[in-house]
Amino acid sequence: MAQVNIKKVVKEYEGGVQAVKGIDLDIGDKEFVVLVGPSGCGKSTTLRMIAGLEEITSGAIEIDGNIVNDVPPRDRDIAMVFQNYALYPHMSVYDNMAFGLMLRKFPREEIRRRVENAARILDIGPLLERKPKALSGGQRQRVAMGRAIVRDPKVFLFDEPLSNLDAKLRVQMRTEIKKVHQTVKTTTVYVTHDQVEAMTLADRVVVMNHGIIEQVGPPQVLYHSPATKFVAGFIGSPAMNFIPARLEQASGALNVRLSDGALLPVPADRTARYAGHAGREVLFGIRPEHLTAASQMEARPGLAPLSLTPEVVEPLGAETLFYCWRDGGEICAKIDPGVAAAPGVPLAMTADMNRMHIIDPATDKVL
Amino acid sequence: MSASAARPSDVLPGLGRKIGSLRQERRWALITAYISLVVAAIVMLAPPFYMLITSLKTSAEISNPVGTPWIVRDPTLANYTALISDPMFRGFFWNSIIVTVLVVAVTMVISVLAAFALARMKFFGSQVLATGVFLTYLVPDTLLFIPLYQIVGGLDLLNSKWGLVLVYPTLSVPFCTWIMIGYFASIPKELDEAALIDGANWMQMLTKIFIPVALPGIIAATIFAFTVSWAAFVYPTAFITRPDEMPLTIGVVSQLIRGDTFAWGQLMAGALLAAMPPVIVYAFLMDYYIAGLTAGATKG
Ligand SMILES: Nc1ncnc2c1ncn2[C@@H]1O[C@H](COP(=O)(O)OP(=O)(O)OP(=O)(O)O)[C@@H](O)[C@H]1O
Ligand SMILES: [Mg+2]
Numbered sequence: 001m002a003q004v005n006i007k008k009v010v011k012e013y014e015g016g017v018q019a020v021k022g023i024d025l026d027i028g029d030k031e032f033v034v035l036v037g038p039s040g041c042g043k044s045t046t047l048r049m050i051a052g053l054e055e056i057t058s059g060a061i062e063i064d065g066n067i068v069n070d071v072p073p074r075d076r077d078i079a080m081v082f083q084n085y086a087l088y089p090h091m092s093v094y095d096n097m098a099f100g101l102m103l104r105k106f107p108r109e110e111i112r113r114r115v116e117n118a119a120r121i122l123d124i125g126p127l128l129e130r131k132p133k134a135l136s137g138g139q140r141q142r143v144a145m146g147r148a149i150v151r152d153p154k155v156f157l158f159d160e161p162l163s164n165l166d167a168k169l170r171v172q173m174r175t176e177i178k179k180v181h182q183t184v185k186t187t188t189v190y191v192t193h194d195q196v197e198a199m200t201l202a203d204r205v206v207v208m209n210h211g212i213i214e215q216v217g218p219p220q221v222l223y224h225s226p227a228t229k230f231v232a233g234f235i236g237s238p239a240m241n242f243i244p245a246r247l248e249q250a251s252g253a254l255n256v257r258l259s260d261g262a263l264l265p266v267p268a269d270r271t272a273r274y275a276g277h278a279g280r281e282v283l284f285g286i287r288p289e290h291l292t293a294a295s296q297m298e299a300r301p302g303l304a305p306l307s308l309t310p311e312v313v314e315p316l317g318a319e320t321l322f323y324c325w326r327d328g329g330e331i332c333a334k335i336d337p338g339v340a341a342a343p344g345v346p347l348a349m350t351a352d353m354n355r356m357h358i359i360d361p362a363t364d365k366v367l
Numbered sequence: 368m369s370a371s372a373a374r375p376s377d378v379l380p381g382l383g384r385k386i387g388s389l390r391q392e393r394r395w396a397l398i399t400a401y402i403s404l405v406v407a408a409i410v411m412l413a414p415p416f417y418m419l420i421t422s423l424k425t426s427a428e429i430s431n432p433v434g435t436p437w438i439v440r441d442p443t444l445a446n447y448t449a450l451i452s453d454p455m456f457r458g459f460f461w462n463s464i465i466v467t468v469l470v471v472a473v474t475m476v477i478s479v480l481a482a483f484a485l486a487r488m489k490f491f492g493s494q495v496l497a498t499g500v501f502l503t504y505l506v507p508d509t510l511l512f513i514p515l516y517q518i519v520g521g522l523d524l525l526n527s528k529w530g531l532v533l534v535y536p537t538l539s540v541p542f543c544t545w546i547m548i549g550y551f552a553s554i555p556k557e558l559d560e561a562a563l564i565d566g567a568n569w570m571q572m573l574t575k576i577f578i579p580v581a582l583p584g585i586i587a588a589t590i591f592a593f594t595v596s597w598a599a600f601v602y603p604t605a606f607i608t609r610p611d612e613m614p615l616t617i618g619v620v621s622q623l624i625r626g627d628t629f630a631w632g633q634l635m636a637g638a639l640l641a642a643m644p645p646v647i648v649y650a651f652l653m654d655y656y657i658a659g660l661t662a663g664a665t666k667g
Contacts, residue, residue: 053560074566086557090579099575100565147565 002064002077002154002187003029004050009059011045011211019045021211022059032181032188036198037208037234043191046208047157050189052076064154079148080157083164085140087132087147094128097146111150118146121183122176138169145177149184156181158190162197174200195235199223207231224355229283229364232357238288238321238332242359245284247277256284256358259327264304267353274358274367285357285366288321291333293341294348302354308333309346322347415642422446422635429631446636456637458611459618462528463597463641466614469532470596471589474539478588481540482547483573487559497548504541511537512605519606526609534602539595543588550584551577586652593648615641 004027011020020042027033035043048054050061052073060067068076079100087096094115101111119125122142132140141161148156161177162170178201181188192198198205199219207214207222207230215227219235226232232240246257247266254266254274264284266274297303308331310322320337323330333349341347358367421429423442433440450456484490485497515534516525524530554577562572578585603617610622619637623630 051560051564053563073560073564074568078564080561080564082557082561084555084557086555086561088558088561088576088580090582099562103566103571147561151565 003027003031003062004155004187004189005060005062005065006046006050007060007062009046009049009061010057011042011049011054012057019211020049023208023211023213025206025213025216027187027189030185030187032178032190032201032203033206034190034192034198034202034204035206035208036192036195037214039193041208042211043193043208044159047080047159047189047191050155051078051080051157053080077154078157079151079153079155080159081141081144081148081161083160085132085144085164087140087143089132092129092131093124093135093143093146096132096143097150100147100151114150114152115146118149121149121180122146137165138173141165141173142176145180149180152184152186154187156186156188156190158188160192161190162192163194170197177201195237199235205235207234209234226357226366228366229285229359232285232359232366236287238334240285240287240357241291241329241331243284243286243329243331244327244361245282247274247280247282247358249275249278254278256282256353256356258284262306264306264351264353264356267302277358277360277367281361282367283359283361285359286351287355288332288334290352290355291331291349292352293335293339294350296336296339297350302352303350304353306349306351307346308349310341310343313341313343415639418635418639421631422633422639424632426630426632446632447640450633450636450640455610455622456618459613459615459622460640462612462618463614463616464644466528466531466535467593467596470535470539471592473532474536474543474592475585475589477536478540478543478547479573479578479585481544482551483577485544486548486551488569497545500541500548501545504538504545508538508601512601515602516605525606526612528607528612528614530606531596531599531603531614534606535596535599538599539592542595543592546588546591547581547584550581554580586655590649590652594645597645 004025006023006025006027008022008024009020010018010022012018023046025033035046037043045054049056050063052068052071056069060069062068063076063078088099091099097115097118098111101114106114115128116125119128122145124139124142124146127135127139127143132143135143141164144161158177162173165173174197177190181201190197190201199222202219204216205219205222206216209230214234215222215231217225222231222235226235229242233242243258245259248255248257248263252271253268254271256264256266258264291306291308294305308322308324310324310333312323314321314323315337317337320335320339320341321332322335322341323332325331335341335347335349339347359365360367417437420437420439423439423444423446425441425443425445428439428441481500485493485500515537519525519530519534522530522533524533558576558580559572562576567575598616599614600616603614607613607617610618613621615637619634619641623634623637
């Protein structure tokens with residue numbers, strides 16, 4: 001049980017590549033934090049610096065209040081689960097889990113107790129005598145987690161542990177990991193590039209991009225109040241639509257003016273927030289789920305009518321997605337499957353202006 | 368071939384011909400393979416077989432060939448008993464065993480440690496060193512024995528089996544290191560990282576992870592070092608002239624050929640006896656090697 005504090009940490013690989021550009025992050029005791037971001041944004045590097053597998057160029061990392069910059073991995077009291085599991089191929093499942101404890105000279109009985117306890121939590125009791133080769137991907141994943149659990153470390157580190165599994169197993173193991181965390185309550189840092197994994201697992205999500213942290217917050221906060229265009233576009237699936245627009249002021253009210261002339265009124269409680277940007281070019285951000293067919297919505301304040309012409313329609317069963325292109329950009333909308341939508345036929349839609357975002361194109365900040 | 372196999376061609380003549388021709392091709396491939404394998408086996412096995420035949424003959428029979436030399440008319444074990452009861456021959460055997468065991472041990476310790484360092488610890492020049500190690504293997508021993516003679520002479524180790532223990536590793540270490548670098552490099556990086564986090568130091572990582580995982584490579588390297596040492600001919604010929612320090616390879620030829628007199632029966636018996644240890648080592652290690660490769664692949 002411990003907290004992890006990352007202070008102004010920079011990682012520069014030889015050759016001058018700055019993989020992490022001075023990040024600050026405080027991870028609380030028992031917290032489950034997920035680092036998420038596109039490929040190459042520095043997630044693994046950050047995790048490996050916490051583990052001690054990668055040296056820190058500048059800054060400091062504290063575990064449990066102690067600076068660990070120069071502490072070797074074995075003395076940091078952390079456990080890591082790798083993407084390719086990294087099980088010792090010549091050892092049985094039991095020995096794989098016991099290895100760390102044996103090196104630390106734990107008594108035989110204590111080792112047995114801990115391994116059996118972990119095997120029970122992970123439901124791998126019958127596999128203890130097998131070699132890793134004789135296990136399925138999901139079973140190997142459990143053993144890798146078991147190896148971390150038996151150590152009872154201060155921090156769990158996961159680097160994309162589920163990305164080698166098929167979609168169904170991934171969902172199952174995701175729940176499993178959450179369950180394990182609720183049982184053992186160890187501080188956890190989890191790296192993934194899958195935002196659904198991030199949203200479902202995390203107490204707090206850390207969105208990284210190009211070696212910096214874009215935003216840190218609970219999943220719901222990231223979804224409802226993204227701080228930057230990157231976060232707005234990264235969290236949520238299908239991704240948020242960004243439509244070039246102008247903020248126009250008319251007799252005390254603010255409107256979003258789209259290029260085709262459509263006028264979408266900004267709700268009264270938000271006019272003060274955007275007043276300073278009246279008359280400027282902005283990006284109008286709205287999620288597909290907040291662009292719905294007029295026929296399926298009861299009229300309420302904040303719903304603005306809008307006509308869209310579907311060009312591609314994707315019925316998914318529980319909902320229907322359609323896409324249209326305007327101003328060089330794609331717009332995706334999520335409508336009720338009962339609404340008849342056909343390519344080329346204009347559809348009366350509503351935009352939920354209470355859930356929209358206005359982005360300053362110069363800074364990419366959400367206003 | 369059977370009636371049922373011929374039936375499809377009655378119904379579908381075109382298809383039948385196709386199947387038939389495929390089968391025929393397979394048959395030809397098999398026949399060719401068998402013929403070449405049999406020829407190869409005969410070519411390879413004829414010399415040892417002839418050695419065996421000759422070693423079972425009396426000197427009189429060897430020097431007075433009547434009819435085909437491929438059969439023994441009057442088999443005898445006299446050549447073997449004479450050799451085995453000869454303390455000098457037993458001395459050759461001992462020398463070979465001592466030298467080989469030491470060379471294999473020295474080679475494996477050096478090359479496993481060197482390969483581990485070159486494959487895993489990134490240090491200045493490690494890449495160049497790894498290539499350099501392999502390049503030294505390309506220099507033939509027929510070129511090296513003259514300078515090595517000076518070195519061994521300088522160390523006052525000429526005419527001593529310890530000199531051989533010193534020089535054989537110059538042949539075996541580079542190649543074994545190179546084999547082991549390949550095996551170690553194929554072990555995923557995450558495995559050492561997992562071991563590091565689990566609390567292993569470098570030595571434990573080597574002994575508990577790398578060596579067991581790379582066991583097939585270690586056995587291949589051991590077999591190589593064993594062969595180099597057991598079958599070495601150029602170095603002992605150059606460095607050893609005293610019979611009591613000679614290994615088998617040169618002992619047999621130098622002591623059993625006196626002037627123009629070739630003790631053929633004993634020569635052959637000696638050569639066959641000398642070939643026994645490699646056969647035993649190969650048979651034993653090969654089984655182990657294959658068992659290591661396939662362990663866990665079929666179980667569960
Ligand atoms: N050993 C290295 N030497 C030089 N550059 C490196 C090294 N490892 C990573 N990088 C670079 O650092 C950046 C961040 O890499 P990192 O592995 O942390 O990305 P990531 O967020 O984990 O991406 P992914 O989702 O693809 O795993 C990348 O641009 C990568 O090319
Ligand atoms: Mg990564």
